[in-house]
Amino acid sequence: MQKPALAQFVENLKSTPGELRRALLKNGLPKSERERSHMSFHNFFLHMQSVKVHKHSLRWSYTLGLGIIATASFIILLVTGILLMVYYKPSTDLAYSSIKDINYVVFGGRITRNVHRWAAHIMVIAVLLHMARVFFTGSYRRPHEVNWLIGLGLLVVTLALSFTGYILPWDQLGYWAATIGANIAQSPREITDALGITHIIDIGGLQKELLLGASFVDEDALLRFYMLHCIFLPLLLTVLMGVHFWRIRKDGGISRPESLDRPGSPDYKPVRPGVFQPGPGKTYGLMAVVKGTRPTVGSAPENTVMALPHLLYAEAAVFMLTTAIVLVLGFYLNAPLKELANPVVPENPAKAPWYFLGLQELVSYSAFMGGIGIPTIVVISLALLPFLDRKGSDTGIWFGGAAGRKVFWQSIAFGTAVTVGLLIFTITQGWLRNWFPNVHQLVIVVFNPGTVLVVLYAWWSIFNLKRHNSIRMGAIAMFTVFLVGFILLTYVAAIHRGPNWEFYWSHSQWPPH
Amino acid sequence: MPIDNPDQDISRGMKWLMLVSSLVVLALLVGVIKSNVFTEWRAHQKEYRKLLLAKAEDEASRESAKSFDVRMQQAVVPELKATDRCISCHTGIDDPRMADEKQPYRTHSGTLLEDHPVGKFGCTVCHRGQGLAVTNEEAKAVHAYWDYPMLPDNLTQASCGLCHDPKSLKGRGGNVLARGAELFETRGCRSCHKLGGRGGALGIALDNEGRKVIHQLVLTDLKGEHTVWNWLVEHFRDPQAIVPTSLMRNPTLTEPEIEALTTYMLSLTTQTFPNEYIASDKVEQKYAEIYPQKPDAEKLYAQFCYSCHESGTYGRWDKVSKRFIPAIRGSGLAVSPAGFLEKQVRLGREGTQMPGWHQQAGGLRDAEITALVAYLRAGNQPVTEMWAPKSAGDISRGQGLYAQNCQGCHGAAGKGGIAPVLASPSFQQAASDAFIVTTVRNGRPDTAMPAFQRPGKTGLSDKDLTDLLAYVRSMK
Numbered sequence: 001m002q003k004p005a006l007a008q009f010v011e012n013l014k015s016t017p018g019e020l021r022r023a024l025l026k027n028g029l030p031k032s033e034r035e036r037s038h039m040s041f042h043n044f045f046l047h048m049q050s051v052k053v054h055k056h057s058l059r060w061s062y063t064l065g066l067g068i069i070a071t072a073s074f075i076i077l078l079v080t081g082i083l084l085m086v087y088y089k090p091s092t093d094l095a096y097s098s099i100k101d102i103n104y105v106v107f108g109g110r111i112t113r114n115v116h117r118w119a120a121h122i123m124v125i126a127v128l129l130h131m132a133r134v135f136f137t138g139s140y141r142r143p144h145e146v147n148w149l150i151g152l153g154l155l156v157v158t159l160a161l162s163f164t165g166y167i168l169p170w171d172q173l174g175y176w177a178a179t180i181g182a183n184i185a186q187s188p189r190e191i192t193d194a195l196g197i198t199h200i201i202d203i204g205g206l207q208k209e210l211l212l213g214a215s216f217v218d219e220d221a222l223l224r225f226y227m228l229h230c231i232f233l234p235l236l237l238t239v240l241m242g243v244h245f246w247r248i249r250k251d252g253g254i255s256r257p258e259s260l261d262r263p264g265s266p267d268y269k270p271v272r273p274g275v276f277q278p279g280p281g282k283t284y285g286l287m288a289v290v291k292g293t294r295p296t297v298g299s300a301p302e303n304t305v306m307a308l309p310h311l312l313y314a315e316a317a318v319f320m321l322t323t324a325i326v327l328v329l330g331f332y333l334n335a336p337l338k339e340l341a342n343p344v345v346p347e348n349p350a351k352a353p354w355y356f357l358g359l360q361e362l363v364s365y366s367a368f369m370g371g372i373g374i375p376t377i378v379v380i381s382l383a384l385l386p387f388l389d390r391k392g393s394d395t396g397i398w399f400g401g402a403a404g405r406k407v408f409w410q411s412i413a414f415g416t417a418v419t420v421g422l423l424i425f426t427i428t429q430g431w432l433r434n435w436f437p438n439v440h441q442l443v444i445v446v447f448n449p450g451t452v453l454v455v456l457y458a459w460w461s462i463f464n465l466k467r468h469n470s471i472r473m474g475a476i477a478m479f480t481v482f483l484v485g486f487i488l489l490t491y492v493a494a495i496h497r498g499p500n501w502e503f504y505w506s507h508s509q510w511p512p513h
Numbered sequence: 514m515p516i517d518n519p520d521q522d523i524s525r526g527m528k529w530l531m532l533v534s535s536l537v538v539l540a541l542l543v544g545v546i547k548s549n550v551f552t553e554w555r556a557h558q559k560e561y562r563k564l565l566l567a568k569a570e571d572e573a574s575r576e577s578a579k580s581f582d583v584r585m586q587q588a589v590v591p592e593l594k595a596t597d598r599c600i601s602c603h604t605g606i607d608d609p610r611m612a613d614e615k616q617p618y619r620t621h622s623g624t625l626l627e628d629h630p631v632g633k634f635g636c637t638v639c640h641r642g643q644g645l646a647v648t649n650e651e652a653k654a655v656h657a658y659w660d661y662p663m664l665p666d667n668l669t670q671a672s673c674g675l676c677h678d679p680k681s682l683k684g685r686g687g688n689v690l691a692r693g694a695e696l697f698e699t700r701g702c703r704s705c706h707k708l709g710g711r712g713g714a715l716g717i718a719l720d721n722e723g724r725k726v727i728h729q730l731v732l733t734d735l736k737g738e739h740t741v742w743n744w745l746v747e748h749f750r751d752p753q754a755i756v757p758t759s760l761m762r763n764p765t766l767t768e769p770e771i772e773a774l775t776t777y778m779l780s781l782t783t784q785t786f787p788n789e790y791i792a793s794d795k796v797e798q799k800y801a802e803i804y805p806q807k808p809d810a811e812k813l814y815a816q817f818c819y820s821c822h823e824s825g826t827y828g829r830w831d832k833v834s835k836r837f838i839p840a841i842r843g844s845g846l847a848v849s850p851a852g853f854l855e856k857q858v859r860l861g862r863e864g865t866q867m868p869g870w871h872q873q874a875g876g877l878r879d880a881e882i883t884a885l886v887a888y889l890r891a892g893n894q895p896v897t898e899m900w901a902p903k904s905a906g907d908i909s910r911g912q913g914l915y916a917q918n919c920q921g922c923h924g925a926a927g928k929g930g931i932a933p934v935l936a937s938p939s940f941q942q943a944a945s946d947a948f949i950v951t952t953v954r955n956g957r958p959d960t961a962m963p964a965f966q967r968p969g970k971t972g973l974s975d976k977d978l979t980d981l982l983a984y985v986r987s988m989k
Contacts, residue, residue, distance in 0.1 A: 104645055104647050305523065323534065324538050345728050
């Protein structure tokens with residue numbers, strides 16, 4: 001007999017906590033592997049990754065946790081960013097004082113902003129290192145080509161996010177960094193000016209105006225950067241990140257040496273699978289056969305472990321580690337905030353954010369090559385990589401083994417020697433313009449320290465490719481020298497460039513204005 | 514074939530990492546909460562409440578002291594774009610009972626707050642500093658990224674000049690500022706610097722000098738604190754010690770005068786304030802500027818001429834500008850044609866450092882220039898004898914005579930040396946033949962210019978003078 005509705009209502013109300021728990025966790029916390037699988041299948045976030053992951057994927061020494069650090073930083077950035085948006089006012093009149101308010105009177109405001117700043121730095125570093133890790137382990141190869149390209153997109157979006165956030169406080173630092181950025185966008189003018197066709201087609205001017213909404217950094221630029229920083233780019237990044245994760249699953253997990261799953265190889269150390277107990281009242285059938293050799297078709301016992309809890313532990317631990325690091329940094333080191341933006345008092349030197357300083361150094365040789373030419377060459381080379389170096393037995397092995405490790409160290413030595421040598425030459429001797437004041441600008445665009453470096457790097461890469469008769473060795477040589485160049489140029493621009501982009505050994509030697 | 518022990522917990526390391534990281538996060542969150550709750554201003558307000566309780570004499574004031582609420586306090590003045598949280602620590606700023614307490618509890622000195630209540634004026638419009646900040650160090654902002662750090666007490670009068678006529682504050686609490694304004698008008702600062710459109714062109718205009726930020730100044734040789742006011746003080750002590758290329762002569766000021774002028778400099782701004790903040794004396798000052806009184810030539814001379822020409826009766830060599838500065842008063846000018854001096858004053862003299870002073874250039878009104886010229890000519894001897902050649906002279910012969918007699922002082926081709934420039938269009942236009950020839954013939958009393966034709970017509974002959982004039986007239 002049915003209970004009276006009121007009694008039923010009271011009873012339902014009483015049993016709601018238990019029901020809620022059942023609805024969320026089904027049969028409580030999972031006890032067996034089957035229940036864990038069930039839980040993974042039925043949870044959106046858990047099911048983004050496989051139910052079982054390869055044991056090798058959990059190795060510290062392989063992934064260094066860099067992808068998770070980048071993801072964790074992004075989540076921290078989202079949370080702190082939303083908190084900052086509550087108080088931030090995107091207008092040139094109010095932006096600066098709203099940041100001051102966040103620093104001075106909003107409860108926990110200063111640490112929120114500091115953490116946002118540090119997490120941004122860490123995300124950029126983690127994304128760059130993650131890319132280096134994927135490169136040096138050869139993980140861009142089939143079937144990971146598409147994910148390598150998405151990763152490249154994620155790198156660009158990360159840099160764009162960080163850069164667009166720079167201007168928002170509307171202080172001298174961000175204002176002049178944005179001005180530098182806008183001038184880099186304008187750099188195709190160097191070519192059109194040299195050809196005398198700027199009045200007909202002004203690509204540089206168009207790009208700058210598109211970025212700023214005006215011919216100089218002001219209200220419109222601030223609103224544009226705000227929109228990009230808070231809406232468009234985070235959305236784009238979230239989508240790309242989702243695809244990036246999903247593709248890891250589709251590509252059979254992250255890369256690993258194929259010898260791990262080959263019975264008979266010395267690396268083959270399988271784990272004993274847990275005993276699978278069929279669920280009550282369920283029937284099981286083969287739903288799909290996945291293309292390819294993975295996941296672990298034909299190799300038993302399997303080399304995989306349950307993602308829940310092992311992968312989850314690793315992810316949560318790295319997430320907490322990242323949180324702890326940004327909190328420590330944010331607690332002791334304040335995010336910079338200079339004077340209110342002042343268009344009549346230029347910062348000298350006005351420096352771009354650190355990750356663009358290498359480019360700014362190149363821009364000081366040739367605006368077009370540094371701002372557009374060389375970055376385009378680098379991005380295109382990286383994008384072509386998985387199609388030029390497609391397959392090999394050394395996938396999943398750092399540097400592809402001893403030979404690659406040797407090429408790596410040799411490339412570091414070569415890259416350092418060449419880059420430092422050219423920098424010393426340029427700083428002490430000058431360049432074409434100092435010797436031939438009337439030289440045509442196009443000559444400088446084609447022949448400047450930046451392009452000379454690119455040519456030397458390319459030569460080194462081809463030299464190694466031929467020497468070892470291996471595309472992979474050529475790629476390692478190329479990637480390593482570019483990485484060394486990036487680090488050295490960034491270092492020189494950050495530490496040794498002072499007012500008017502002159503060379504100084506240390507900041508203390510700068511003439512005080 | 515080795516098989517991993519399935520019971521071995523492969524996530525052990527991660528669990529430890531998670532535990533340690535979580536503990537660090539927890540500790541830091543506690544630290545964050547602590548630093549956000551136990552703030553400098555809360556401690557000060559609690560101390561202030563104790564002071565209130567100790568000073569309470571009757572039941573009512575004891576009750577109000579007990580109910581004193583510890584909370585963030587700020588003066589928000591949208592008209593002045595000020596949000597000043599200074600009163601979160603200086604809670605007793607307008608409480609006369611706190612007159613003898615130590616800072617930050619002490620009452621504001623003097624009676625200034627009676628006419629300038631905190632609620633209407635805030636704090637930073639006078640004291641500068643960072644009103645948004647809530648700690649002492651950041652509020653003063655002397656060594657912070659803040660354009661306008663808190664002014665030292667002895668210079669704070671500068672801010673009175675924002676709404677008051679500096680000169681009217683003499684004896685009304687603004688003696689230092691008033692003295693600075695007076696020095697500015699009497700020490701010839703306007704000879705080189707414009708203020709309100711009136712002044713020379715050799716130095717920079719000073720209209721917004723008080724709003725300069727430290728990054729706009731040359732700091733290479735500045736000793737001591739890197740603040741705008743310290744720069745101004747050191748610059749007044751010795752301009753070339755701070756800016757080696759400066760043309761400014763050492764103003765030879767006493768220390769109190771330096772303080773006064775620095776105060777006045779800091780008061781100069783092009784900022785505008787709402788009408789209700791402008792004092793009546795400021796309105797009177799503006800009125801006097803728009804409807805000026807009869808020009809006072811002596812005062813004008815001191816303002817605009819003195820610092821280069823000094824008394825004006827002697828030509829002199831100026832070490833700083835490395836130039837000859839001519840005499841502009843005295844009997845030598847008696848032979849100048851009518852309008853000569855006036856033209857020189859109005860238009861200046863190209864090729865020299867003498868700027869034009871007419872309304873659009875140096876900002877002087879016609880009546881003022883007329884008065885100034887009359888002042889310059891006063892006491893000149895009446896013209897006795899003027900002589901001008903009747904016929905055209907021989908330029909090339911004149912050139913030879915110039916090389917022998919004139920070039921040593923007036924420079925090759927009249928470009929100037931230790932004597933005035935002759936190859937200047939404004940000189941060529943304004944000087945008549947008779948003026949030039951008579952000056953060469955008779956010399957210029959009180960200056961280095963000798964007479965070239967002595968009594969009895971020794972020295973240069975009339976023919977020589979005619980040829981010389983022809984050459985001088987050919988100068989461009």
